[in-house]
Amino acid sequence: MSTSERMLRLLSLLQTHRYWPGPELSERLEVSPRTLRRDVDRLRDLGYTVDAVRGAAGGYQLRAGGSLPPLLLEDEEAVAIAVGLRTAAVGAVAGTDDRSVQALSKVLSLMPPRLRRQMDAVASQTDAPGPWEGAPVVDAVVLTTLAQACRDSELLRFDYAAREAEVSHRRVEPLRLVSLGRRWYLVAWDRDRTDWRSFRLDRVSDPQPTGQRFRPRELPAEDALAFVQQGIRRMPQRHAVRVRLAMPADQLATQVGRWGTVSEDGDGCVLEMNVDDLDWPVMVLASSGADFVVESPPELAEKVAEVGARFARSG
């Protein structure tokens, strides 16, 4: 076994258990204890913090240090990481989107096919995001393929199912991914239509990097996010919800969390949210336990009336 290989094995061993007695390590690595000590020293030189406990029942331990050592993952751990990142990215946990995708693409592109299949299996059982979401599901592979293509300025082909239109084939120069609300968009220059477009990722299928690189063009907008938002303005509006409730603002705020803003208003409070699915505010109102008045939109008032009537009927 070569030195580098042994170092990696050592790192791997140190990552699986908390303590390792020196003799056991040296036996596993098939080297003398002296060499083990030298290997540990080498690790320390590389910047990783290896604690050693002297005396009987002593041993070595890899601790958090100045920099993150190379992660050596078991298959299952890799799958768990991929699944976790997938849901984090797709579920749009605010703030981490970009990083998650970046990390996901790194993991995914290095994962052996068998693990990727495992991940798909787990994810398919896992997804079912629950009642609240019409689930614009983005495939993890699509997401990462596109992210990589953007990063590497690589010409891309894919099939796109535009709204109510049949599937068309596209050749684009990808620029940026944008996560907006719970959706992902790709901003790219469409080579056939010779114009900038934004594509919804849940409508993209079978993306294929061509390996051909290109020089990025300049986007006629402040940034990619702005470009996507411009495009969306013209699309079916989201609902601006505004409701007045007879309850303390702070109490409601803990329930609503970051999905809306709550402000004080006399005895009660005012809830404002921006949603594209009215089930969401309905749910908040149901669980609030307080009386309320819907100020906008009218659709929400209708919905509340409908639910109220239906619930009353059920009694």
Add this chain to the structure above:
Amino acid sequence: MSTSERMLRLLSLLQTHRYWPGPELSERLEVSPRTLRRDVDRLRDLGYTVDAVRGAAGGYQLRAGGSLPPLLLEDEEAVAIAVGLRTAAVGAVAGTDDRSVQALSKVLSLMPPRLRRQMDAVASQTDAPGPWEGAPVVDAVVLTTLAQACRDSELLRFDYAAREAEVSHRRVEPLRLVSLGRRWYLVAWDRDRTDWRSFRLDRVSDPQPTGQRFRPRELPAEDALAFVQQGIRRMPQRHAVRVRLAMPADQLATQVGRWGTVSEDGDGCVLEMNVDDLDWPVMVLASSGADFVVESPPELAEKVAEVGARFARSG
């Protein structure tokens, strides 16, 4: 720079970009092109798949191969992974719990403090699980500390806030973590009470591994899961929800996902769920759009009536 270090650097470089021209790599690593080729060969010997493109504009590329290479992560990527795993584990994405925790503890225990702080910051903005959940939030550090203590059979101390009682200090021999529903439990032998106990993780604080190891005892139950379930039976019951709806079963099923079971019933269907929070089924009923009858529990019927009345009042 030593050979091992250079190999790690090379792996790291290959993980950040898709293509690397050979000359650039050899320059960065400060070795001759010949040595670079040898390094690449070494990587291949270690089992990693490195593609090479010949000719002008050629280069090297790390591809998915038979085994996952050591992941060399940037700070932000590590944070994203930690956050993703955290939500996956805590949010109890069915099926991956154990693995997620295992992976999370691996990452977390190697993460430099500064990154852990970053993670906490991101997670605190991120959490707000939304209105549907009373949020029995489990701290990631608690989770992983306990997981490691179980794995390493390490004596553990922590503070525990039993129901309605003040905080007490415990010394336990941890055996297993169990994820049940959306909660985490620790099954452990309590040294002071000299008996087996199960602890809810959201009530555990300030866990401290002592470094002292012990020989695991035998649990007087089939397995840890069974033990926890036995304990829970005697606790305040969850609600067994049963509702009859006037809508097609499959349509409802897609909404409910894996949170309940839907079965056909004449023209309509029957929904069954087990929940500890009644807001959840209320939400499903609201968004279903169909008429329904609550068969059990009575509390749900009451809740439906209350919401119905309140919604009607709001109009």
Add this chain to the structure above:
DNA sequence: ACAATGCGGACAGGAACTGACCGCTAGGCT
């Protein structure tokens, strides 16, 4: 006190690494 464990210096033999040649193949570009 003793045994087990980690630490680190010295040394000699041997293994492996490196850079410099070389000729070869493969893909783009002019």
Add this chain to the structure above:
DNA sequence: AGCCTAGCGGTCAGTTCCTGTCCGCATTGT
């Protein structure tokens, strides 16, 4: 077609470094 760049792999000599073995020392738990 011809040239340039890039990767591939063989060989060789010089050098580095790695390893195992010896040693005495420090530290801890029994």
